[in-house]
Amino acid sequence: MFCYHCQEAKKNKACDTAGICGKKAPLSSLQDLLVYTLKGLAFYAVKAQESQLDLTRCNQFSVRALYATVTNVNFDSAEFVGLITESVQRRNALAKQLPAIESVPEEASWQYDTIDEKEFIKKGESVSVPSLANDEEAYHGLRESLVYAVKGLASITHHALMLGEEETKFYAFIHQALHFSLNEHSLEEALALNLECGKLGLEAMTLLNHANTNRFGEPIPTHVHTDVWDKAGILISGSNLQDLQAVLEQTVDTGIDVYTHGEALIAHAYPAFKRFFNLAGHYGGAWQDQKNQFAKFNGALLVTSNSLQQAKKTYIEKLFTTGMVGWDAIPHIANQTSNSEKNFTPLIEQAKQNTAPTLLTNNIITTGYGLQSLLALTDDITNAIETKKIARIIVIAGCDGRHKERRYYTELAEKLPKDCLILTCGETKYRFNTLEFSDINGIPRLLDAGQSSDFYVITQFLHALQKSLKIESLNALPVSFNIAWYEQQTIIMFLSLLALGIKNVRLGPTLPPFFNEEILAMLDEKFSLKGIGTVEDDIEAMLKGK
Ligand code: SF4
Numbered sequence: 001m002f003c004y005h006c007q008e009a010k011k012n013k014a015c016d017t018a019g020i021c022g023k024k025a026p027l028s029s030l031q032d033l034l035v036y037t038l039k040g041l042a043f044y045a046v047k048a049q050e051s052q053l054d055l056t057r058c059n060q061f062s063v064r065a066l067y068a069t070v071t072n073v074n075f076d077s078a079e080f081v082g083l084i085t086e087s088v089q090r091r092n093a094l095a096k097q098l099p100a101i102e103s104v105p106e107e108a109s110w111q112y113d114t115i116d117e118k119e120f121i122k123k124g125e126s127v128s129v130p131s132l133a134n135d136e137e138a139y140h141g142l143r144e145s146l147v148y149a150v151k152g153l154a155s156i157t158h159h160a161l162m163l164g165e166e167e168t169k170f171y172a173f174i175h176q177a178l179h180f181s182l183n184e185h186s187l188e189e190a191l192a193l194n195l196e197c198g199k200l201g202l203e204a205m206t207l208l209n210h211a212n213t214n215r216f217g218e219p220i221p222t223h224v225h226t227d228v229w230d231k232a233g234i235l236i237s238g239s240n241l242q243d244l245q246a247v248l249e250q251t252v253d254t255g256i257d258v259y260t261h262g263e264a265l266i267a268h269a270y271p272a273f274k275r276f277f278n279l280a281g282h283y284g285g286a287w288q289d290q291k292n293q294f295a296k297f298n299g300a301l302l303v304t305s306n307s308l309q310q311a312k313k314t315y316i317e318k319l320f321t322t323g324m325v326g327w328d329a330i331p332h333i334a335n336q337t338s339n340s341e342k343n344f345t346p347l348i349e350q351a352k353q354n355t356a357p358t359l360l361t362n363n364i365i366t367t368g369y370g371l372q373s374l375l376a377l378t379d380d381i382t383n384a385i386e387t388k389k390i391a392r393i394i395v396i397a398g399c400d401g402r403h404k405e406r407r408y409y410t411e412l413a414e415k416l417p418k419d420c421l422i423l424t425c426g427e428t429k430y431r432f433n434t435l436e437f438s439d440i441n442g443i444p445r446l447l448d449a450g451q452s453s454d455f456y457v458i459t460q461f462l463h464a465l466q467k468s469l470k471i472e473s474l475n476a477l478p479v480s481f482n483i484a485w486y487e488q489q490t491i492i493m494f495l496s497l498l499a500l501g502i503k504n505v506r507l508g509p510t511l512p513p514f515f516n517e518e519i520l521a522m523l524d525e526k527f528s529l530k531g532i533g534t535v536e537d538d539i540e541a542m543l544k545g546k
Pocket residue numbers: 003004005006007008009010014015018019020021022023071072
């Protein structure tokens with residue numbers, strides 16, 4: 001096993017015996033083989049696109065399959081056996097529609113003898129990341145970074161598709177990037193495609209944001225309570241708001257309260273959710289705290305996107321997954337079909353057998369600074385910057401995680417001078433979103449745009465601010481970016497900033513293990529990329545625009 005997909009890779013090198021996330025070696029091999037076969041599928045998909053063949057099903061399959069390999073999404077071996085099989089079958093079907101090709105890479109020609117998990121695991125061991133490392137280390141790192149970024153892009157694209165929104169350019173790029181990874185290219189070409197992925201990632205976030213606002217309305221800044229009511233409840237963790245809406249609809253008048261967890265917090269700010277009297281509040285914090293928090297919730301639990309951890313005995317029988325999320329032995333709510341909606345009855349029946357949640361905290365969190373709310377503040381913030389009431393805006397965005405070093409983000413928010421605004425999105429905000437921040441001339445010092453994918457909102461707002469301040473580039477704005485990465489969607493967030501030409505981005509709490517010294521030197525030279533240091537040093541540097 002070799003996996004360095006995420007920020008929690010063992011010793012910041014790689015998980016080599018079992019994943020810190022709970023991924024075991026056999027599952028890691030199945031995921032490696034799936035990516036291997038998807039590269040083979042991409043080999044033909046790129047050619048099929050040139051021949052203008054219909055790729056609709058193939059496109060949606062590649063995105064779904066890649067999303068399954070994102071950190072903390074799916075731990076069910078049977079799911080991966082099915083996806084590998086489908087990948088090879090789809091590839092073979094595409095190949096048959098194209099004229100014969102002379103030179104075909106092994107990824108595009110490998111066939112299984114039988115559909116057998118053990119055979120797949122054995123093959124997967126032979127195509128793991130180190131086995132592909134017969135090229136220069138720096139190129140290898142950028143190629144892997146591209147694959148992880150493509151997984152992040154697939155994750156966003158998949159969520160938009162679940163809301164009925166798609167654009168073929170994302171599918172085309174995903175296949176192009178996987179196809180690219182089959183061969184060796186120059187470092188410059190590999191970096192350029194990473195940046196292109198960042199650019200597409202931001203565009204995919206735009207699509208997902210539009211899908212959410214079209215479906216649920218424009219978010220409104222909202223105070224969300226974290227205390228508990230006195231009835232049994234359902235706790236929904238993850239970014240899929242469609243599932244949350246369906247559960248709320250199916251629990252109206254059942255006496256069951258519904259709470260949000262992790263990335264679901266933003267739901268409270270959408271008008272479509274405000275009509276549900278049984279949307280009781282927000283329970284707990286970020287994904288990595290779920291083991292304790294799920295146990296104390298007492299009721300039924302549903303994980304809808306990439307935040308699943310190995311369940312503890314204390315709550316495993318109350319836990320359900322849905323969508324692409326899965327773990328052997330955890331009941332799964334089947335996806336909707338063209339004829340039927342998702343049926344959450346097993347989840348609701350489980351909730352009825354339980355008691356009310358145990359109180360964890362009794363705070364009020366403010367979220368919901370969506371695009372229109374932030375744009376409405378543009379004039380006030382412009383004025384406050386021009387009159388030196390606001391010295392700097394610090395964007396602290398991204399994922400949360402288990403490492404103790406992430407205490408840095410709490411201290412950073414605490415110690416920033418009172419004339420600094422904080423813009424945030426994603427789960428890293430749970431490090432500081434219950435602190436007191438006051439305001440500057442009536443502008444709240446902490447502005448939470450929502451989920452990781454709402455990073456698009458922050459970039460759009462900064463473009464508006466740049467125009468309002470009549471500043472020639474985003475880099476000239478009094479803004480610093482401090483990005484906390486964990487999984488592949490935050491790789492996209494980071495690459496999107498580089499694609500925008502933003503310099504002096506801080507990426508922490510550790511730099512990605514797939515960026516070796518040569519890559520880091522390259523990113524330093526082109527973008528002045530930084531890791532994090534001490535809070536005091538970083539604040540001093542950011543206030544100087546460094
Ligand atoms: S996803 Fe992260 S924690 Fe899990 S095996 Fe890979 S590097 Fe380790």
